[in-house]
Amino acid sequence: MQQSGARKNKVLAELQKLRQLDNHYEDGRILCSMCTKPHPIAEKAFRMFFDSNLGDMGLFPGTTQIEKEVIAQLGELLNNTDATGFLVTGGTEANLMALLAARNKAKVEEPEVILPYSAHFSFKKICNMLKVKPIYIPLDSAFRMNVSELESNINKNTVAIVGTAGTAELGAIDPIKEISESAVENDVWLHVDAAFGGLILPFLKEAPLFDFKLRGVSSITVDPHKMGMAAIPTGGILFRDRPSIELIKTETPYLTGKTQFTVAGTRTGASVASAWAVFHFLGREGYEKIVMNCLKNTKTLTKGLEKIGFKVLCSPQLNIVAFRSNDTTKLAEILGKKGWFISYIPQYDCIRVVLMPHTKQKHVADFLNDLS
Numbered sequence: 001m002q003q004s005g006a007r008k009n010k011v012l013a014e015l016q017k018l019r020q021l022d023n024h025y026e027d028g029r030i031l032c033s034m035c036t037k038p039h040p041i042a043e044k045a046f047r048m049f050f051d052s053n054l055g056d057m058g059l060f061p062g063t064t065q066i067e068k069e070v071i072a073q074l075g076e077l078l079n080n081t082d083a084t085g086f087l088v089t090g091g092t093e094a095n096l097m098a099l100l101a102a103r104n105k106a107k108v109e110e111p112e113v114i115l116p117y118s119a120h121f122s123f124k125k126i127c128n129m130l131k132v133k134p135i136y137i138p139l140d141s142a143f144r145m146n147v148s149e150l151e152s153n154i155n156k157n158t159v160a161i162v163g164t165a166g167t168a169e170l171g172a173i174d175p176i177k178e179i180s181e182s183a184v185e186n187d188v189w190l191h192v193d194a195a196f197g198g199l200i201l202p203f204l205k206e207a208p209l210f211d212f213k214l215r216g217v218s219s220i221t222v223d224p225h226k227m228g229m230a231a232i233p234t235g236g237i238l239f240r241d242r243p244s245i246e247l248i249k250t251e252t253p254y255l256t257g258k259t260q261f262t263v264a265g266t267r268t269g270a271s272v273a274s275a276w277a278v279f280h281f282l283g284r285e286g287y288e289k290i291v292m293n294c295l296k297n298t299k300t301l302t303k304g305l306e307k308i309g310f311k312v313l314c315s316p317q318l319n320i321v322a323f324r325s326n327d328t329t330k331l332a333e334i335l336g337k338k339g340w341f342i343s344y345i346p347q348y349d350c351i352r353v354v355l356m357p358h359t360k361q362k363h364v365a366d367f368l369n370d371l372s
């Protein structure tokens with residue numbers, strides 16, 4: 001750090017210069033992100049609450065109430081008005097809290113968690129941190145957990161089963177209904193990672209069951225900073241009931257709140273306010289429109305790719321398209337050189353594109369044009 005401070009204008013100009021190095025969602029070149037440009041009202045709300053700290057709830061009763069209201073809205077969307085939970089930094093922290101609760105509930109010496117091979121990589125970190133052994137289940141031909149392999153892997157050490165509603169790579173949705181039946185039968189915690197799909201599926205006319213409507217679902221990750229268009233970072237973790245969160249409670253004697261449930265201590269209320277603002281501003285109708293538009297772009301891209309002659313890996317269930325060519329790594333490299341940000345997924349040898357709200361029809365057309 002320099003000895004004496006600089007002028008305000010100089011500081012801001014320096015920052016602006018560095019900001020220019022970043023890529024911007026508006027350019028339409030970012031086709032690999034599951035986050036998007038937050039809604040303008042999210043930005044306004046974020047600024048209003050930028051100094052609020054939910055780690056010390058007693059100081060910020062207004063922000064605390066806002067978090068409760070956002071959780072209640074998410075609970076309603078996910079078919080459980082009794083759900084309780086928190087807004088956190090993202091899917092990773094939300095998944096961590098869920099597995100921490102599940103592990104604490106089971107109280108076994110050598111805990112194991114069952115997940116599909118397609119589970120998000122955050123679970124690798126989490127298993128490492130919590131010292132829980134991951135047991136991976138193969139996928140079926142639609143890249144979903146092969147449930148026929150589930151039962152034989154459940155044993156006395158199983159603390160949780162994880163299913164995904166919208167995998168990061170392909171947007172696949174595991175057969176949560178069947179998984180839930182196994183979870184009920186074996187009395188095992190079922191965590192649904194709907195970080196991405198949780199704010200898409202409730203707005204579709206026909207969607208597979210994945211939420212608290214299913215009796216076996218104990219917790220759900222749902223991230224407002226992905227398809228919810230809230231500020232970054234805003235993740236969400238919902239538990240079926242109040243006793244679940246008691247499993248992750250910590251006393252915080254010197255703070256006004258007296259207890260915390262989240263991994264983070266100091267925690268921004270700005271994210272919480274941003275989610276509240278977008279939820280209220282858009283309502284169900286607004287989200288339906290956004291989701292429909294993303295799915296329309298998904299369809300256009302899929303059709304265009306097939307017309308050019310690429311192999312689309314599976315019929316997209318959400319706004320994610322994965323495709324292959326004869327030499328997919330080379331193609332990914334060329335696209336990168338042309339300024340497109342796409343993901344190459346080695347385990348499926350495919351290029352994966354996420355059609356987020358910042359991707360407009362024109363960008364899809366430009367991408368297809370470059371591909372052809």
Ligand SMILES: Cc1ncc(COP(=O)(O)O)c(C=O)c1O
Pocket residue numbers: 034089090091092093095120122164166167168193194195196223235
């Ligand atoms: C299904 C799924 N789970 C978890 C995560 C992790 O979320 P975050 O990066 O917000 O921690 C992601 C991220 O894209 C995801 O797609």
